[in-house]
Amino acid sequence: MxxxxxxxxxxxxxxxxxxxRHYLPKHTDGVDGRYGFVPYKIDDFIELLAEAxxxxxxxxxxxxxxxxxxxxxxxxxxxxxxxNGIEIDPFYVDMAHRLGVKVDEQNALEYQGYSDYDxxxxxxxxxxxxxxxKLEYHIxxxxxxxxxxxxxxAALNWDDFxxxxxxxxxxxxxxxxxx
Ligand SMILES: C[S@@+](CC[C@H](N)C(=O)[O-])C[C@H]1O[C@@H](n2cnc3c(N)ncnc32)[C@H](O)[C@@H]1O
Numbered sequence: 408m409x410x411x412x413x414x415x416x417x418x419x420x421x422x423x424x425x426x427x428r429h430y431l432p433k434h435t436d437g438v439d440g441r442y443g444f445v446p447y448k449i450d451d452f453i454e455l456l457a458e459a460x461x462x463x464x465x466x467x468x469x470x471x472x473x474x475x476x477x478x479x480x481x482x483x484x485x486x487x488x489x490x491n492g493i494e495i496d497p498f499y500v501d502m503a504h505r506l507g508v509k510v511d512e513q514n515a516l517e518y519q520g521y522s523d524y525d526x527x528x529x530x531x532x533x534x535x536x537x538x539x540x541k542l543e544y545h546i547x548x549x550x551x552x553x554x555x556x557x558x559x560x561a562a563l564n565w566d567d568f569x570x571x572x573x574x575x576x577x578x579x580x581x582x583x584x585x586x
Contacts, residue, residue: 420449427479430502444476444499447530447559452480455557458575459526460487462555471524473546474532478503478510485509488526493518495532516542521549526577531560547571552582 409417427446459470470484475492476499484490485508492510494500503510515532527550533539539562547568550556555577558565565571571578 416453420453423449423479423483427477430477441495442474442532442534444496445530446476446479449483452483455528455576456484456487458577459555459557462574462577462579463525466525468526469524470526471521471528472510473515473518473527473529473542475499475503475508475510478506478508480528480530481510482506482508484528491524493520516545518545519549521546522551522554524550524554526555526557528557529559529561531562533562536562547580550580552580555579 430444459468468488470481470488470490472478472480472484472490472492475481475494478492478494478499481490481492481503490509492503492508493513493515494503494510495512495514497512500510500512515529516538521527527546529546531539533542543558543561543563543565546556547563547565552570555574556565556571557577565578566573568578570581570583572581
């Protein structure tokens, strides 16, 4: 039989999923090689959040969703972290603001604030493979040592970076190369 904790989690996950699905049919197509708002699975996202919490159990812990859409992941992350999102599409940014979520209108390819964050999460914002690679190189070179990234459905193989160390669903940027 399902336990009360599992039941509570199921209620919350389904409520969030319903919220995201509600907005999905209205505006899903991205332009200029982008994806529209295609939300990542809530279960897997919550697991990432829990892992992040355990990886860095103290300190300020700043969290960034790159390509945050309507901001539902930022809303969830904000329960545990000091969280923000960046998003290129003003329609989604406006929606996020209506939901009371911190999402800034920014092009992730040009964004200069990655080094401010302890945890950087993205779920494949850009459809065009080369542009998505460019974004991921930009994030890698901008993030500071000691910070983490969760590259979901990434265009690059983050294991190939000499200075990135896999820790559960996250990669930690090391001070020096791994070997
Ligand atoms: C696949 S959705 C992910 C939504 C959310 N982060 C999640 O995990 O559920 C990708 C989002 O990235 C946004 N995006 C695409 N290109 C972008 C760019 N260059 N800068 C910022 N956001 C971008 C899209 O508009 C879309 O909302």
